[in-house]
Amino acid sequence: MRRRSFAAAAAAIAVVVAVTGCNRGSGGGSSSSNSAPIVVGSTLSLTGAFAATGQIHKLAGEEYVDRLNAAGGLLGRKVEWKVLDDQSDQAKVSQLYERLITQDKVDLILGPYATPNILSAMAVAQRHGFVLPQHSAVLAPQLTYECQFPAWSIGPTPNSFIPNQLFDALASLPSPPKSVAVLTSQSGSAAFVSDGFGNDKSGALSIAKQRGINVVADVHYPPTTTDWAPIATQVRDANPDLVIDNGLGVDAVNVLQAMKQLNYQPKQMFALFPAPGPLLALGPLSEGLLSVSMFEPNKAILDKMGAPATEIVSNFTERAKAAKLPYTVFETQATASWNAWDILTGAVKASGGTDQKKMCDTLHAKGVDTTFSGHLTFDPKTFNFWPTTQTLKQIQKGDWVTVWPADKAAAPLAPPRS
Numbered sequence: 073m074r075r076r077s078f079a080a081a082a083a084a085i086a087v088v089v090a091v092t093g094c095n096r097g098s099g100g101g102s103s104s105s106n107s108a109p110i111v112v113g114s115t116l117s118l119t120g121a122f123a124a125t126g127q128i129h130k131l132a133g134e135e136y137v138d139r140l141n142a143a144g145g146l147l148g149r150k151v152e153w154k155v156l157d158d159q160s161d162q163a164k165v166s167q168l169y170e171r172l173i174t175q176d177k178v179d180l181i182l183g184p185y186a187t188p189n190i191l192s193a194m195a196v197a198q199r200h201g202f203v204l205p206q207h208s209a210v211l212a213p214q215l216t217y218e219c220q221f222p223a224w225s226i227g228p229t230p231n232s233f234i235p236n237q238l239f240d241a242l243a244s245l246p247s248p249p250k251s252v253a254v255l256t257s258q259s260g261s262a263a264f265v266s267d268g269f270g271n272d273k274s275g276a277l278s279i280a281k282q283r284g285i286n287v288v289a290d291v292h293y294p295p296t297t298t299d300w301a302p303i304a305t306q307v308r309d310a311n312p313d314l315v316i317d318n319g320l321g322v323d324a325v326n327v328l329q330a331m332k333q334l335n336y337q338p339k340q341m342f343a344l345f346p347a348p349g350p351l352l353a354l355g356p357l358s359e360g361l362l363s364v365s366m367f368e369p370n371k372a373i374l375d376k377m378g379a380p381a382t383e384i385v386s387n388f389t390e391r392a393k394a395a396k397l398p399y400t401v402f403e404t405q406a407t408a409s410w411n412a413w414d415i416l417t418g419a420v421k422a423s424g425g426t427d428q429k430k431m432c433d434t435l436h437a438k439g440v441d442t443t444f445s446g447h448l449t450f451d452p453k454t455f456n457f458w459p460t461t462q463t464l465k466q467i468q469k470g471d472w473v474t475v476w477p478a479d480k481a482a483a484p485l486a487p488p489r490s
Contacts, residue, residue: 109152110145110426112137112416113178115168115193117185120160124321124347124398125405126185129207130155131391132402132409133182135384140413146420158184165192173200179426182412183207185405187214187261194220203431205415207408211264212455213272219432221456223411224366224404228454231264233462234364235276235316238342239283241362241464241476242314245487249313249340252280253289255303255327257319262344263292265318276316288312295320304330307338313488315341325350328357340488348472349399358467360486365465367407367444368474370482381443384410403472407444414442 114133117126137153145151154176158164165184172178173196181197183190183206190209197204198217205221212228227233242248254276256266268275280287288310291303304327307315315338317324324343331337342362343351351358367373369385385402392400418440419431439449439458450456464476468486475485 106149109150110147110180110420111152111154111176111178112180112182113154113156113169113172113176114182115156115158115165115172115184115189117160117189118155118157120158122160122186122189126160127395127397128392128405129185129409131395131397132388132406133413135388135391136410136413139384140417146417147425154178158189160186160189162188162192165189166196169193169196173202180416180420182416183209183220187211191215201428203416203419203428203435205412205419207412208405211261211269212457213270215455215457218436218452218456219428221415221435221450222458223415224408225448225457225460226364226462227460228457229272229274231268231272232274232279233460234265234344235279237364237462237464237476238276238316238362239279239285241485242340244476244478245485247487249285249488251286251288251310251312252276252314252316253291253307253310253312254280254287255307255315255317255319255323256290256292257295257323258292259295259320262318262320265344266292266316276318285314293319297323297326300326300330301333303327304334304336307331308334308336313339316344317341317346318344320345321347322350324358324361325354328354332357337489347399348401348403352399352467352470352472355470359469360489361467362464362475363466363472364404365463365472365474366404366411366461367402368463368465368472368482369402370473372482373474373480377444384443401472411442411445411448415440415448418442 116129117123133153137151141150156168158168181202183193183204185208187209190206194204194217203219205223207223209215210224210226210230254266256263266276277287289306291306324346346363374382388402388406389400419435420426422438423430423434435450439447441447445461448458463474463480465472466475466486468483473483475481475483
């Protein structure tokens with residue numbers, strides 16, 4: 073398919089949220105007498121491979137801006153969000169952020185979705201000295217710009233934290249796994265959890281062995297995999313107590329369906345960054361599956377958080393249904409998006425304006441309060457990754473439920489299939 077020119081494409085894909093009709097001010101500082109809107113620029117994957125998740129971030133951002141403006145905006149000014157479609161194409165991200173900063177002259181920016189896109193946006197932000205809150209890049213050592221601020225933290229060493237959190241949870245069961253099959257997408261957004269990153273080779277494979285768990289299958293697959301039968305066959309023949317799929321999107325769905333064709337079902341399974349809706353749609357086939365989570369809107373958790381969080385969750389679901397999203401629950405991706413907006417607006421409020429250096433310094437000095445993750449602190453020595461609040465969730469009776477750690481759980485961790 074012939075691609076349109078960049079300029080034409082960018083004009084066609086611009087989406088403006090909360091348009092006020094006013095001319096924008098300079099953006100270097102602020103005063104209550106300035107009636108021009110504060111403009112936030114970003115890209116999202118509204119089309120292409122990441123579109124399903126990009127739409128979640130778009131809806132969450134729209135809700136945030138609407139609520140913010142209903143409460144008086146920022147510093148007495150309305151907020152306008154200009155989001156461009158990067159089409160899930162890393163090559164477009166740099167160009168679009170350059171345009172937002174140098175041509176559109178936005179006051180503030182937010183990061184895009186997906187680690188490769190965030191890295192591209194980060195390079196532009198660093199070149200222009202802009203603060204960059206970002207939703208979803210968790211591989212800390214890649215995020216070296218001191219004014220990028222993660223909205224989702226799995227700590228500075230996620231390659232160790234994620235497997236250890238999983239094995240700690242399973243060790244609490246009467247019969248912990250003695251053998252594991254590790255399936256690894258060779259995507260840069262997932263492989264580090266199996267293999268480690270750079271000089272740090274800690275990951276699910278090495279940590280399982282350290283804990284005395286026998287690795288009976290180690291399968292690395294390209295992110296373009298379409299034939300899952302050979303992988304399913306390897307797992308069936310190994311017959312492990314636990315299957316770990318360090319993959320993305322519908323990888324876990326595809327491998328479970330391929331196993332079903334072999335009349336095989338794993339005793340217990342973990343999926344790293346799956347699309348949550350399609351797994352629930354599998355019914356009994358995915359019952360008991362585990363994954364990572366920042367937040368699940370389980371009643372027991374919402375009751376502790378109170379009315380504001382409940383209203384946000386409910387309103388998001390209404391918007392998601394109206395937009396015909398396949399999964400309408402406010403969970404990890406929406407939470408990360410909300411955190412990013414909390415970080416950005418908190419920096420503006422605490423610094424008293426939109427001066428980028430002051431915002432960055434204020435976040436380092438004071439941190440920020442967030443709706444769903446509490447007070448966050450940012451230390452450049454750990455790439456601004458705050459102490460993690462990540463939990464594990466499990467599919468129980470057709471719904472995602474927080475199960476670990478025990479003090480944050482909405483239900484007990486269910487045991488493996490017998």
